[in-house]
Amino acid sequence: MAETSVRELEAILLVGGQGTRLRPLTIGTPKPLLPTAGVPFLAHQLAQARAAGVRRIVFATSYRAEMFCEAFGDGSAFGLTLEYVTEETPLGTGGAIRNAAEALTCGPDAPVVVLNGDILSGHDIADQVARHVERGAALTLHLTEVEDPSRFGCVPTDDEGRVTAFLEKTPNPVTNRINAGCYVFTRSVIDTIPAGEVVSVERETFPGLIEAGALVLGYADASYWLDVGTPAAFVQGSRDLVLGRLPSPALPGPAGDLLALPGAVISPEAKVCEGTAVGARAAVHAGAKVTGSVLGDDCVVESEAIVADSVVGAGARVASGAVLRGAVVGDGAVVGPGNELLAGSRVWPGVVLPECAVRFSSDV
Ligand code: GTP
Helix, strand or coil: CCCCCCCCEEEEEECCCCCHHHCCHHHHCCHHHCEECCEEHHHHHHHHHHHCCEEEEEEEECCCCHHHHHHHCCCHHHCCEEEEEECCCCCHHHHHHHHHHHHCCCCCCCEEEEEECCEEECCCHHHHHHHHHHHCCCEEEEEEECCCHHHCEECCECCCCEECCCEECCCCCCCCEEEEEEEEEEHHHHCCCCCCCCCCHHHHHHHHHHHCCCCEEEEECCCCEEECCCHHHHHHHHHHHHHCCCCCCCCCCCCCCEEECCCCEECCCCEEECCEEECCCCEECCCCEEECCEECCCCEECCCCEEECCEECCCCEECCCCEEECCEECCCCEECCCCEECCCCEECCCCEECCCCCCCCCCC
16 A cells, blocks of 8 residues: 555545435435444445545534444544534535535645545555645546446546546446546645535536646546445445455454354354355344345344345344345344345335235246
8 A cells, every 4th residue: 555645634524415225224324324244334434544544534424414423433443533514404525525624624735535435445545645646636536447337427537647527427438437436635626616505526526627627637446346325236345345355454353254243143054155244133043045145233034034135124034934135124124924025125114024925936
């Protein structure tokens, strides 16, 4: 990891979104706090930011703001100083950055790291900051390559790495390189974003800076990268962390096929594997098979149930013989015997699905 000469590097963490694509998991818990490989999602980002030299982080909160301070307090457990700034009404990504910047302590020329609170990335943040400082850029965007760039901000660059356009969610992407959600701003550039207004960095600030001729750089690399905004991606992120595909200093145990939190009881006759995280005091009964999934605290997977690539919320119950594949079961819900929930199925918190009288044959 590159050394940066910046002392007391500061960051802003964007965590005010409602996480609508992850409902019902985000009804009670904001996306950045969802248990992921045994700890709140943000714990992985905080540990990585600390390792990259960040020492002080301002959380830009809005949705369920109070829960962030309850989870992370003053940050001393991470060797960080944490501050919390709340928008009464969400100000969008740009408005949130401008608002949170009021709590920064650095001067106008200092680099400030801005992180989206729903990205898992193995890229070298310290090196991104170092390149930004070396080249005297206004803004340096982390870029990654994806197969389908149409769902993201598409970011072409020239031979020197200078960003030539920022095309948010365009149907005709000109490159597979996309905005990977980690930015380094020179502090004075943040101060040019209008205060107290709803502003999108993706739709307004970035295109505006490029248009005005500011030096906007791309920091492209091919390290691990995942936007955990959808249920399938969220499950994949947890699985990859448990398996060690993305090393995380915050993983509460050794990487491997299975991560079980204290008090979890897994029958020796159950099969739990492929990066499954099992929450505290959760139970998996004999004959059940759980693969690549996230099991919440105190949930129960009964005998002969199959849970694959799914999320089972805290205190939920998957009854004997039920099958989940790519499903999301909210906290305290019950999936009765014989139900088969396939990809995209979502059971709201507390809902009870009664025993399913019609059984499907897996041969059909
Ligand atoms: P969806 O509703 O599922 O799209 O998720 P989201 O609400 O998280 O939106 P999105 O994925 O586009 O947001 C990217 C990042 O910016 C996330 O870390 C959000 O928490 C954050 N974010 C989005 N809008 C706001 C806002 O108005 N204020 C703040 N503080 N953060 C925001």
